[in-house]
Amino acid sequence: MLTVTTPTHCPYCSLQCGMNLRPTGQGTGEGAGQSVAGQSTGQGVEVVERADFPVNRGALCGKGRTAPAVLSSQARLAGPLVRRPATGRLEPATWEEALRTVADGLRGTRESHGADAVGVFGGGGLTNEKAYALGKFARLVLGTSQIDYNGRFCMSSAAAAHQRAFGLDRGLPFPLEDIPRTGCVILVGSNLAETMPPALRYLTELKENGGRLIVVDPRRTRTAEQADLHLAPRPGTDLALALGLLHLVVAEGRTDEDFIRERTTGWADARAAAMSHWPALVERITGVPVPQLREAVRLFCDPDNAMVLTARGPEQQSKGTDTVGAWINLCLATGRAGRPLSGYGCLTGQGNGQGGREHGQKADQLPGYRKLDDPAARAHVAGVWGVDPDSLPGPGRSAYELLDALGTDIKALLLMGSNPVVSAPRAAHIQERLESLDFLAVADVVLSETAALADVVLPVTQWAEETGTLTNLEGRVILRRRAIDPPEGVRSD
Template sequence: MTTHAGTTTTDTHCPYCSLQCGMGLRTAAPESGGSGEWPASAAPDVFVEVVERPGFPVNRGALCGKGQSAAEVLRRGVRLTAPLVRDGDGVLREAEWDDALDRVAAGLAAVGRAHGRDAVGVFGGGGLTNEKAYLLGKFARVVLRTANIDYNGRFCMSSAAAAGKAAFGIDRGLPFPLEDITRTGCVILVGANPADTMPPALRYFTDMRAAGGRLVVVDPRRTRTAAEADLHLQPVPGTDLALALGLLHLLIAEGHVDEEFVAARTVGFDAARAAAMAHWPERVERITGVPVEAMRDAVAMFASAPAAMVLTARGPEQQSKGVDTVGAWIDLCLAAGKAGRPLSGYGCLTGQGNGQGGREHGQKADQLPGYRMITDPAARAHVAGVWGVDPDSLPGPGRSAYELLDSCGEEIRALFVMGSNPVVSAPNAAHVTARLAALDFLVVTDVVLSETAALADVVLPGAQWAEESGTTTNLEGRVILRRAALPVPDGVRTDLVTLNELARRLGVERGFATDAEEVFDELRRASAGGAADYAGITYDRIRAEDGVFWPCPEVGHPGTPRLFLDRFGTPDGRARFAAPTHRASAEEPDTEYPLYLTTGRVLSQYQSGAQTRRVPALNRAAPGPFVELHPDLAERMGVGEGDPVSVTSRRGRAVAPARLSREIRPDTVFMPFHWAGEGRANTVTNAALDPVSGMPEFKVCAVRLDPVGKVGKVGEAGSTGSAAGGRGGAALSGSAGASSDGLGEAVLARASGAPGGGR
């Protein structure tokens, strides 16, 4: 923290994606003045602006538009400033904190008594700090004693996590620092578009190419990232597994297997070779649409480079066969000897800000802190010892994220949501919205009145990233510290305080500290000896070292920027080949639904848009949803640029303007998923789950495209993804913060019993 001429600058980090870019927050009293128009913060008499922090190594001062405008969400008119409680008329009204917390505790306890502890569910978020994620998991298992806790990070990189753990014994997004990308010889980037999703990371690929490295991008769309590549492979959506197997076939057939590495450091190559041999190039071309010569070029670039990497993102992971797909790409790395060596390896570009740490420390249904499995007796004993409870009192594994949401109103009768917006972000979102509406009791803790919060019985306003300290773990496994730059505003409490108050009301007086550093010190003890060992990481070390890489088992340990150079994390130190076989997606096009839909992000919005849709500059850049389609398809459909079109699947219908582009396959349409209402992409997406990871198949489903006016009305059942029935109205009274997408009208519509909006 530095102070100069009436201003104070606090070193902290962006609240958005997994890069966790370093930034400064400069604050000043109004009389001190400042440069430009500073947005008013929620704290009275304080102004704040984002400034560069060039010394932080991940982004070296660079910020995308989301990071540059992050302070906008701190404004009074945007965020929640008081608890809201639904009254007997179905209206959300402002309430005192004690009243709201008493109602939450009573509601959760009543459901537990009437239907059993597991009838109460907890749904967390990948943006929560490590301290919040840890304490939320502890709250579920010690206070509520429910098995049913999961989080929206299940929708992010769970398939990559499962495949990485199976292959290497440890799941960490990148087992090496981002800086290693600049010095490798070739990167195959599968289903990732960092130019739009994490722009400051693009320089690593640019620098790699400037040094003579080659970039291969696999994507059904010619994205801004693909346009910069040396080679773009444009497969049919859902065929990434076949493509990986075809590349492995060519690697083997053309003599590029590193036999010495395979023999010394891996297990299971014979099965992987047999699987690859069943996927000869011509067969793979028929499945994927990628020409054999393009596959040969990709293999030549990858195999000839002294060091090389495969990096995946949501494209191959958000599929009902995502674990097998990532496993096949890992097999390619292992066979070529491009893993467990300097500047080589497989990595996953994590999406959410703390998607990595969020699952390491207890939000995931089957895991305890330190990345321990909840079914492991030794893990249960260790964590129970830190928590001061009997290991037998800890519940077993619960439902994965979508299964948890799908069971709401039936097996799950009450749900506590912290920092997530499943009404917009979940697949088959109309169904999910209906399930939430059918709950006996719904509580949402968030910083804004999201679409999910608008359905709640009680809404609790949380402090924001600039108002509280806490750690997150970025995609490299670097544990960093967000520092508070502003006081918590009147009427708002930190989530740690909220959990403490609820635990006390539910009979647990101790073990829920409200100071983030104290919680982190407990987390360190709980993680000690686990795969994700934070025991040697302290707040002081993070401040001094720009973050510390886990595992770090003791204070004198330097941390581990690079995993697997000596051995993999398996019991015998050898990596495991996966040896999968290609299979079709859960839903393929047919005569009724002849096109593929794939979904993703745009540059100026983030995830469900709950925060970015409240920033005017970002809304000007990306004002609403759209349907991207090829001009040839548009001509056949009689659709022009900007014409409203409907995208219909077996689950529902979304409507948005057409955006014509030659950068997408003619058999595929694309929709971004940041918006609610009739343009909600996840109304259409398929909830088919990967059997290992529980990841839904967001990236591919079968749809029909129609010009609006030639099909049923937009407001017909299933078209907007809203839910009728349930707990009744969702009208709002008081200053809960206005939404930028017509949420107020949607809330009032639900109050009158009409279909409304959804998050």
């Protein structure tokens, strides 16, 4: 008996691993693949191996294998909720009433306090189409500059450093399948063995091919255990470590002077910063012994090709942008950029953190990385949208600043695909700001901690209940197909 499956993609992280969903109970025919989820079912579907997708080649982590379970969760919202003034409680409402209440709340705030008194907060799990529509809605319909998304809490430091160095914010400039073919990888602040298990195979294959792996992490993680060299700096000292390695590159004459001269600017300042971090000083700051620093430089510089990959570890520090910039400088100073099997890359985290930025959820960007303060970029997007460029608002507050302004400058908020009461920095403070709003509307799958504070809650579809595209950490634009029908009373964002 042949198995009928729907090809789709895991919703949980930026690998966007390929999988198939099939109705529970169907037999497995020749060539149909083997179930890797057992009876982890939801809405009558189970996960079936999909070996044809190049990122994961059929492998899935625990979340991917059990992904269907959330589709039938008893915590799912079954219909809209509106807070009744008489009781102060959220109670069931029709979609017509809920949408009218949201429209009235946003319109009333805009008319009373101005367009920028209305805020919009998105999420890294929204599809490209939703992210684009949300940004367009904020800027054209509401006319507000106050839109951002929770991807700011993920890799914004790396994005800023990437923009500064390359003029583009991109997770990886190469596919994961390039990793096993390079000579050395420095992995900074990532524990792929636990956070992205299907990607760990690329590091394993790197070593099988004779490449070397350097892991930078204060902890002895499962990933660090596989390294040829584990550098364990004191927490918060990654910047000094990167500058110390660049110091040794310069001191040992390992810089690519032709590349620096022909392809870069700002080398004098970068070199000066590195030369102020001599090995003995870096050892005192970081706790990494000088011999290990020298060995790291040797492993990185001896091969013809090498890569540096960073993740949340070095990025979510007080000097995260400078830290990532220092690791990028290590690549540039050694000529490891702009050619195959070499360069800097950021391992993005959230499912569509990359696509959310690219399609207009960031406070300072229009779709396609076009900056809101760039007249040419404004004119281009305004032409596509059929509006006057002057009608587009300017840059707004970034995520935390937006949330911090709730209840003061921002009186009403439309929030989609995020739960800042749990995930935002200073979460208790952000909860107080949310509670001070005149109006809050939340679109979510469950009654989250943030949704419980709302005046209106709109129940929305999940990953397998709708078709849309996402952009994974490699820059692949991936089609995630609808596999099942959403529950009655639930609508797409």
